[in-house]
Amino acid sequence: MIPIGGDADPLAAFPAVTLTEAVLGTPAADPGRAAVVDAPTGRALTHAGLAREVAAAAAALAAEGVRRGSAVGVHLPDGPEFAVAVHAVTAAGAVPLPLRVTAPPAELARLLRAGGAEALVTWPALRRSARDAAETAGIARLLTTADLAPPHAPTGDSPAGPAPARDVSRSGPPSEGGAARPEAPGVDAVAVLGCTRGTAGPARVVPLTHAEMVAGLVRVADSGMVGRDDTVLPALPLSGLLGLNGALNPALRLGATVVAGPGGGRHDLLRALQDRAVTVALLPPRLVETLAYDRVVPRYELGALRSVVAAGGPLRAETARACAARLGCAVRQAYGLTEAAGLTHLNVRGAEEGALDSVGRGLPGVAWRVVDAATGKEQAAYQPGELCVRLLATGTARPGSVRWSATGDAAFRDDHGRAYILGRLGEGRPEPPAEPETVLAVHPAVRDAVVAPAPDPELGLVPYAFVVLSESAAAGDLLDYVNDHVPPYKGVVAVRVVDEIPRTEDGEVRRRALLARAGLPG
Known part of the structure; x- marks a missing residue:
């Protein structure tokens, strides 16, 4: 049986460019439009300002001796500085390893060692815990955002308008003395080191190539989930691939605005949705439940919302329906994983097709199937099993070099080719919330x-x-x-x-x- 999604080369439909080219090298953005906004404070960088800060930080990394192809830990809270650091590392020809700021020093050290990191970029307020992790991991080069910043910090653009941004999408920053750095890495080179969610054991470091990352962000950008005029709030951490390549990178490519770091509390989320006039929210299911049922929601003005996308776990159809009815906007489900460089499924037509509890048929270039976890045999429609996703070929010179990844998630498919996520394998469909x-x-x-x-x-x-x-x-x-x-x-x-x-x-x-x-x- 041909897997759902077809058997064509999954990379064929995506541009053969580097991650930096795909995100910062497109003409879609209005230079003066906000690119990334800090939810609590309103600090913002325009798209032109983001390109300028990335160029300056990439040059600073080169001056600090960060080598081409080396791994650099990025230990920053969600916000403008996170976006600058991740793309500056990439623009410098190095490989970012985004890390959760809530991870304890021992876990940070373990992941830094696993990723072979040679440097670590952190927030000044997090320097102590980052230093402990760096010392344990044997990393001598510890930098803060202050070390990478140009003379003005990324707290907004001047009233006179943003300065012209040097194009950092097609090559690294200049080295000392003005000589050009080597050309940007090939699409088969590692672009990002992602960390798995660690639900079935310790988090793992997964290398993802430029080709894989570009395919992951372009399939979301082309899905219609986000448009150029949208203001997008991802409540999934940007240090994870679902937040980074499922929201931040596609939105930046399209020229949209990303509201980052809304906080963990329900009032923090609701205030950010209201005050930043968010139009698209990418939320874990528990926060969709908050929007659907919490009695404080009507106190906030959320009329700008046109779409809520649930990702990171299964969402019940009745919850999606209640949220849509309350807010008057579309509620969709999405699915993805680190190994696939972000989102693989998005149910764009869930309401129209009466399948609000489905994650859809799979985004372009994604092939998937549901198999018996014990035998590997493909399951018939409506029979539960383990969801497997075909990962993208890591080299365009080897278009037939593909592999299937067992996700560890229980799922089934219907006879229309839609996938339904049940939860982690062995857990079954979640029980209804207790009364x-x-x-x-x-x-x-x-x-x-x-x-x-x-x-x-x-x-x-x-x-x-x-x-x-x-x-x-x-x-x-x-x-x-x-x-x-x-x-x-x-x-x-x-x-x-x-x-x-x-x-x-x-x-x-x-x-x-x-x-x-x-x-x-x-």
Whole structure:
């Protein structure tokens, strides 16, 4: 059977250019439009400013002795400086290894060793932990963004307008004395060292060529997920390939704006979506659930959103439908992995086809299949198995040199050729989120429980839990217990102990009588 996606050379449809050429060498961008914006502060670099900063930082890396082809760890929070550093390393002919800033020093050191890094670029405030990791990994060259910055830091462009940007897309920066550096690396050279998500063991370092990275970003850029006029917010870390090559690089190629570093809290996300007038949001499923169900969402003005894309795990159709109805925008699912240099699937027509829980048929150049994990035999439609993706040939001189990667994700396909992700292999489809009443009812100290809205002077009606005890228990302990076992959007604000939960003959809760028993206004 021919794998879904066909058996043609997966690189044939993509330009044979380097990563820097693909991202910074296109004429699509308005030079004065913001390229990357820091979500909390609003600090921004225009597209012209980004090219200028990349050129200056690439020259600084060369002056610091960073060798062509050497690996450089990039240990920076999401923001303009991250984009500058990653592309400066590439423009200098070296290979960036993006690293999570939340990783402990021991894990940083392990990944730096695994990637063979010879230098590390970090944020000044992170210098101490980065220094510990660098010393453990045997790296003597530790740089901060201050070492790479031109005389002005990337905090925006001058009112007089951006200075002309030197083209860094087709060659590295000049070496000392003005002599040109060697030509940019070939498309078969390693462009980026990506780190796997580490869900089935320690994160691994995966080398990805320029050809693979370009194919990964171009298939997203050409998918229609993002347009030139969009403002894109990826809540997936840019240090991961889904954020880097599934959002940042395609958006920069198209001339769009990327809002980076929205923070981990729901209010941080909602404030960034509102204040930055985000039009496309790439979110993990848990944040799509927040948009669909959290009671604070209506307080924010999110009318600019035209599309929400869920990636990083399965999303239920009912959640996608609830989010779309609440926000009045399209909700789509996407799928990708580090080894494939970003996104491989995007369900562009999920709503029209009634398949909101599918990740779609696969982006151009992607072939995939679902196999029995034990035998490797391809599964029939609707039969679950392990999703395998054909990885791109690493050399255009060897167009037949392809391999299949077992993703470790359980999936099935329907008879229309769409893929459905079930979760990690062996976990099956996630169970529906637990209800607070159910969680409380199984507590050994609780005989009966119900959740009902109660008035709050500041928030209006909020969910309270009311319990009848079978043995002594503190209301505060029960509150912690229930909120630890339900998603945040299903949490309750208080637990009240009552002697009885009044119900009608049909079993309906008599809310006013219940509130009276709990001493609350009705």
